[in-house]
Amino acid sequence: MGVKRVVTGVFGEEGxxxxxxxxxxxxxxKYSLFVYPFVTACCGMEYMSVSCAHYDLDRFGAALPRFSPRQADLLMVVGTISHKIAPVLLRVYEQMTEPKWVIAFGTCTCTGGFYDNYATVQGIDTILPVDVYIPGCPPRPETVLDGIMKLQEKIQNSKQEY
Amino acid sequence: MSDIFERIREKFPEYFRSSHSNFGDDTILIKPEGLLPVMGYLKDEEGFNVLMDLTCVDYYGEEERFEVVYHLYDLTEKKRLRVKVRLREEEPVVESLSHMWKNANWYEREVWDMFGVKFLNHPNLKRILMYEEFEGHPLRKDYPLRKRQPRVGPLN
Structure with a gap:
């Protein structure tokens, strides 16, 4: 974790x-991720599952959904993104304050999935930067938790701007 | 069920084209200019009070390229009827049924959006699924498979 705890008798009982x-x-x-859930499709069911009691995102400090992008620092893009809604997604991302991270949740969000057609964005990384890709159609909650932990690792190990 | 075919044939001989009951689905093909009187008759006198679906098929390469398909349902008798009209490629225009069945409004907007079939006297005929800047009609068979029209970002 990078935090060293040293308790000695020299400096008294407090350490x-x-x-x-x-x-x-x-x-x-990394333990206070405020999530903006941008939920458009069936992956949303998996998102609900992962954020409720059975899998409990609160263990990772990421339970509180913020429905204003100005109060959020983790954009979870959950589900197929069509060309029609792409400008909305981009605006939500631009409204979020730094520092901010993005998770692409599900195959459609990562790559467009099997919707290789006129209507669908072929992966949201074509319009905004993505930190963690969580594949699956939809991903199991365990996969999502793994993705959250990967993101925490990334946050911990990156240079912090403040 | 063939008696309804007979009644329509007798009442509208100038509009009736053909009929069949393949796989138990009663279907009539009529001329587009007879759509309003035939549909009005089916709704008011035959009791088909629900428009279950309204869609379109693109028979690319045929002279009568577009086929608009209406699925009717009779709530009291629990009967179904499918009505079809064929439209020529140069003039894909047919009368709107939105004043007869309210839900036809959005169905017709969808058919306009996807196939480019125009509906006369429609109160608000604009795209319903795609965005306004979108060019062309994506479910037409001659819409290029790989053509993309993104609003933001690259042509991916």
């Missing part, structure tokens, strides 16, 4: 912690 500021900010950020 102290040594760490780097970057590491501490990363640690704080």
């Amino acid at each position: 102290f912690i040594t760490t780097k500021l970057d590491s501490m900010v990363g640690w704080a950020r």
Whole structure:
């Protein structure tokens, strides 16, 4: 985790912690992900499952959905993105304040899936940057939790802007 | 069920084209200019009070390229009837049924959006699924398979 806990008798009973500021900010950020769920299709059922009690996103500090992009820092794009709604998605992303991360949830969001047609965006990474891709049609909740943990790892290990 | 075919044939001999009951589905093909009187008769006197579906088929390469298909349902007698009209490629225009069945409004907008069939006297004939800037009608057989018209981002 990057946080070293040192307790000695020299400094009294309270002890102290040594760490780097970057590491501490990363640690704080990775456990307070405010999610904006951009849910458009059937993957939404899996998203509901993963955020409710059985799989419990709250264990990762990512349970609280914010329906205003201005209060969110994790954009979860869940489901097929059509060309019609693509500008809306882009605007939601642009309204989010830094630092912000994006998860592409499900095959359609990652690549367009089997909707290789006139209506569908072939992967949201063609219009905005994506941090974690979670494949599956739809992905199992375990896969999503794995993706969340991958994102936490990424947040922890990246250089923090503040 | 063939008696309904007979009644329509007798009442509208100038509009009736053909009929069949393949696989138990009663179907009549009529001329597009007779759509309003035939449909009015079917609704008011034969009791087909529900328009279950309205769609279109593109028979690309045939002279009468578009076939508009109406699925009717009789709620009291629980009977179904399929009515079809064929439209020529140069003039894919047919009368709107939106004043007869309210739900025809959105069905017809969808057929306009996907196939480019125009509906006369429709109150609001504009695209319903695709965006306004979209060019062409994507379910036509001659719409290029790989043609993309994104609003943002690259041609992917």
